[in-house]
Amino acid sequence: xxxxxxxxxxxxxxxxxxxxxxxxxxxxxxxxxxxxxxxxxxxxxxxxxxxxxxxxxxxxxxxxxxxxxxxxxxxxxxxxxxxxxxxxxxxxxxxxxxxxxxxxxxxxxxxxxxxxxxxxxxxxxxxxxxxxxxxxxxxxxxxxxxxxxxxxxxxxxxxxxxxxxxxxxxxxxxxxxxxxxxxxxxxxxxxxxxxxxxxxxxxxxxxxxxxxxxxxxxxxxxxxxxxxxxxxxxxxxxxxxxxxxxxxxxxxxxxxxxxxxxxxxxxxxxxxxxxxxxxxxxxxxxxxxxxxxxxxxxxxxxxxxxxxxxxxxxxxxxxxxxxxxxxxxxxx
Amino acid sequence: xxxxxxxxxxxxxxxxxxxxxxxxxxxxxxxxxxxxxxxxxxxxxxxxxxxxxxxxxxxxxxxxxxxxxxxxxxxxxxxxxxxxxxxxxxxxxxxxxxxxxxxxxxxxxxxxxxxxxxxxxxxxxxxxxxxxxxxxxxxxxxxxxxxxxxxxxxxxxxxxxxxxxxxxxxxxxxxxxxxxxxxxxxxxxxxxxxxxxxxxxxxxxxxxxxxxxxxxxxxxxxxxxxxxxxxxxxxxxxxxxxxxxxxxxxxxxxxxxxxxxxxxxxxxxxxxxxxxxxxxxx
Numbered sequence: 001x002x003x004x005x006x007x008x009x010x011x012x013x014x015x016x017x018x019x020x021x022x023x024x025x026x027x028x029x030x031x032x033x034x035x036x037x038x039x040x041x042x043x044x045x046x047x048x049x050x051x052x053x054x055x056x057x058x059x060x061x062x063x064x065x066x067x068x069x070x071x072x073x074x075x076x077x078x079x080x081x082x083x084x085x086x087x088x089x090x091x092x093x094x095x096x097x098x099x100x101x102x103x104x105x106x107x108x109x110x111x112x113x114x115x116x117x118x119x120x121x122x123x124x125x126x127x128x129x130x131x132x133x134x135x136x137x138x139x140x141x142x143x144x145x146x147x148x149x150x151x152x153x154x155x156x157x158x159x160x161x162x163x164x165x166x167x168x169x170x171x172x173x174x175x176x177x178x179x180x181x182x183x184x185x186x187x188x189x190x191x192x193x194x195x196x197x198x199x200x201x202x203x204x205x206x207x208x209x210x211x212x213x214x215x216x217x218x219x220x221x222x223x224x225x226x227x228x229x230x231x232x233x234x235x236x237x238x239x240x241x242x243x244x245x246x247x248x249x250x251x252x253x254x255x256x257x258x259x260x261x262x263x264x265x266x267x268x269x270x271x272x273x274x275x276x277x278x279x280x281x282x283x284x285x286x287x288x289x290x291x292x293x294x295x296x297x298x299x300x301x302x303x304x305x306x307x308x309x310x311x312x313x314x315x316x317x318x319x320x321x322x323x324x325x326x327x328x329x330x331x332x
Numbered sequence: 333x334x335x336x337x338x339x340x341x342x343x344x345x346x347x348x349x350x351x352x353x354x355x356x357x358x359x360x361x362x363x364x365x366x367x368x369x370x371x372x373x374x375x376x377x378x379x380x381x382x383x384x385x386x387x388x389x390x391x392x393x394x395x396x397x398x399x400x401x402x403x404x405x406x407x408x409x410x411x412x413x414x415x416x417x418x419x420x421x422x423x424x425x426x427x428x429x430x431x432x433x434x435x436x437x438x439x440x441x442x443x444x445x446x447x448x449x450x451x452x453x454x455x456x457x458x459x460x461x462x463x464x465x466x467x468x469x470x471x472x473x474x475x476x477x478x479x480x481x482x483x484x485x486x487x488x489x490x491x492x493x494x495x496x497x498x499x500x501x502x503x504x505x506x507x508x509x510x511x512x513x514x515x516x517x518x519x520x521x522x523x524x525x526x527x528x529x530x531x532x533x534x535x536x537x538x539x540x541x542x543x544x545x546x547x548x549x550x551x552x553x554x555x556x557x558x559x560x561x562x563x564x565x566x567x568x569x570x571x572x573x574x575x576x577x578x579x580x581x582x583x584x585x586x587x588x589x590x591x592x593x594x595x596x597x598x599x600x601x602x603x604x605x606x607x608x609x610x611x612x613x614x
Contacts, residue, residue, distance in 0.1 A: 066499055090505045098503050106496035110518045123505030170500070 004078030006177055006210050007040040007063065007096075012072035014058050032058040034234035034293075035072065042177060045204060045211040047221035047242060049257065050231035056214045059231070060182045063212060064098045065089070076178070094124045097171035101183040103163035107155040114151040117141060117170045124174050140169040143207075144199060161192035168199065178210045179203075185220060193220070200224055218261055222246055227318075230254045233293040236312065240319030250321035250330045252300045292323075300325050343594015349587025353580075357404035366394035368401045369552045377570055389559075389573055390566060399580055402556040405466070405549055406584070410535035412470045414528055417477020422524060424478070425485025426516060429493060430508040440486070443479040451476040452538055459547040466555075469548040473538045477531050484527045488520035522599030529592035533585040540581050556581050 013035055018028040033055040040046050048056045061067045062074055065081035073080055081092055097120065100106035107116050117137045121128050128136060138148050144165040155163055164184060171179050181200070185193040201224060203209055215221050221228055221242060228245050230238040230253060238251040249255040291306040292298070298305070304324055312320040315330065323329060339347065365385065372392030380387045386395040428439040455472035462468040492498060492515070501511050542548035543557025551558065556577040563573035 064503060066502060093503060093505055098500070100496040100500060102496060106500050108497045108501075108515050108519070119501060119506070120504040123501070123510075167500075170504075 004075065005039050006042045006044075006077055007038070007212070008073075008075040009036065009038045009059075009063065010073045010075075011035045011037055012059070012062050012069040012074060014055075014062055014067060015070050031055075031234050033062060033069075036229075036231070036234070036236045037072075038229055038236070038239070040178065040210050040212060043204070043208045043210055044227070045213060045225040047225035047228040048212065048214045048231060049216065049218060049221050049228060051216060051257070054231040055234040056216075056231050057182055058234075060098070060180050060212065060214050064096055064180050065093075066098075090124050094120075094174040095177045097174060097176045097179055099164070099167050099171050099179060099181040099184045102187045103160060103167050104155065104187075106167050107163060109155055111154070112151065113141075113153050113155070113158075113166055116155070116166065117173055120170060120174045136173055137169075140173040141166070143172055143203065144169045159192075160188050161195060164188060164192075164196050165199065168196075168203075172203070172207075176209070178212065180212045180214070182214045183216070184213075186215065186217065197223055218246055218257060230257070235293055235322065237294065237323065238319075238321040239312065240316065240321075244316065244319060248330055250315045250319065250326040251294075251323045252298045252325075252329055253294050254321075255329060256297075300329060339594045339598055342590045343597070346587045346590025346592070346594055349583055350591050353403050353584050353587070354407065356400050357407045360397075360400035360404045364394070364397035364400050366397045368393055368397035368554050377566070379572075386576060387570075387572060389562065395559075395573065395576060398554045398559055399556070399576060401554045402559060402577065402580065403584075405553065405555040406536045406539055406581075409466060409470050409473070409539045409548075410532050413473035413535045413539075414477055414531050416470070416474030417481045417531060418524070418528060421478040421481025421483075422485045422517075425482040425487075426489055426512040428482070428486045429489035429516070430512045436486075439482060443483055446476065446479040452541055455538060455542060456545065456547060459542060464547045464550060466549045466553065469539055469542045472542070473535050477535070480531060481524070481527065484523060485520060488523045489516045492516050492519055522595075525599060526592050526596040529588055529595060533588035533592070536581065536588070537585055 012033055013031060014033040015029040015031045018030050020027055036055075036059060038046065048059060050056050058067070062069050065074065068082045074082065076092055076096055079088070079092055081089055081096075084092060111119075114134065114137055117140055118133045121133050121136060134151075138151065141148070141150055146162065146165055146169065150158065150162070150166070155166070158166070164187075168179075168184075184200075185196050188196060197220060200211065200213070204211055211225065213221060213225050225242050227240065228242040229236050230245070230251060232253045238245060238249065238254050240250075245254060246258060249258060291308065292301070292310050295301040295305040300323070302325070308324075310322040310324050312322045313326070315321045315326045321329075370393065372388065374392065375384070375388050376390050376392040378384060378388045378392070384394050384396070386399070388394055389398070424439050428436040455469070455476065458472040458475070459465075459468045462471070489512070498511060498515055501515055506514070539548055539555070540557035540560070543555045544561045545557075546561065548557055549555040559577040560574055560581075563570070563577070567574055
């Protein structure tokens, strides 16, 4: 039997209740993730991009089993973390760690760096003797370019970039196969962003780490990932090799995201058409079932988009897009 | 550590008063000018003088010695009562915040029930039922501290559970109990200390009230409340006997409240995270 994929996500759905408009109104829900599938092989990197509220953070929380999906399945190395008994889940969690967006918020302000980085060892690796922990912690800190002098500091005593390095060291200390990074550089200064991104690249190259990289920033995703998945309103609308997808989008939303990146140089061809028509609608106005979720804002929308839901169809080597007019979007 | 923020002037005054009261109570363990329970009828109701710096009462007992021992009784009762509240209330609050769901509902509705009764009146009822005495006064006062600390602990813990470092701890395989003890408790300790200071002042007041009504410490035990009770007969003849324990109570409570406010400004983790966020936001 072949080794199961490192990460296989099938049609996951996660819905949250909406506030009722009045006490007797039916309780509505919003599907933050509405049936997304993805695969990630060992050592591979996948970027998840989309605007705020498109469900990309929820997806990362489903992948790390911080939340269970309402429908669909998550498999990590062949195991479903949501059905595993507690001890087996701990073993699985050693292989999947996460880096959060805000490094200040993701490090306990009252713990020292040594204790913060050692926490996953204490919780997930009871087989590592206590005496070895400090050495493992120092090793992980060295891997992110921090010396042993950081061990006894508190999070507020180091810079923002160093804090994110500490968060990454913490994610590495159990020697995982997959790191999920949810907007890991968006809280950092631009000058520091590049250093942290290069650290991710370096770690991938040296450790064979698989990376699920969630970001709204196309340039960042282009820099770090090989493949990309574009989300709108909880749906995956385009996926494929990062460079191909971002240089020649097949879905109008990808084109709009690309056009939204501020540039000093002249506008690209067709840029005006690629732009969004308006802001994202409030979540309760996005109803499933009747047509393409993006059509209200889509400059390419035609009558057919209101009648049928587009599914991901192949549009090129390793690429697929969920748009009836994908060929035209790529062409123009 | 970053440079520690200073305690305010009012906070320092509160701390000084609290220190004096505690010191007095400690000294009374080994030394008082006279035995506070020994009667000396020949010298009854004598004014302040060389032998009795603050005079004597209607049995000729030394007022200064009584005040000193009274401080000890007040502190002992309040420490145990507040300790009872912290010891049972904080775990309940942490549990409610960690588990949510029906456990949370049960704890909080029990809290509402306890809050619905006027605390001092019910303390009177409890001591009336169980019989007067210092131990029962402690139980009655302590009982009403449990929901206070349960509520404060839960309220401070709930927003923390949404913070990323708690999510990160869950990813690190930590259970809810472990997270509550290792992450939540240290981060809400400041809030709890502030609340404990304020509850301590209230407990001293409650103990004095119960003793004044004859439901707390019983003769020949000495307490500030009992001194007030006994002094009321001589209120016009010898106001000193009522004013001195009254002043002791007022000053102690005031001092503890000042200290509590000062500590709140310095320790409250909410203020602290506010500062951090602002620094980050720049």
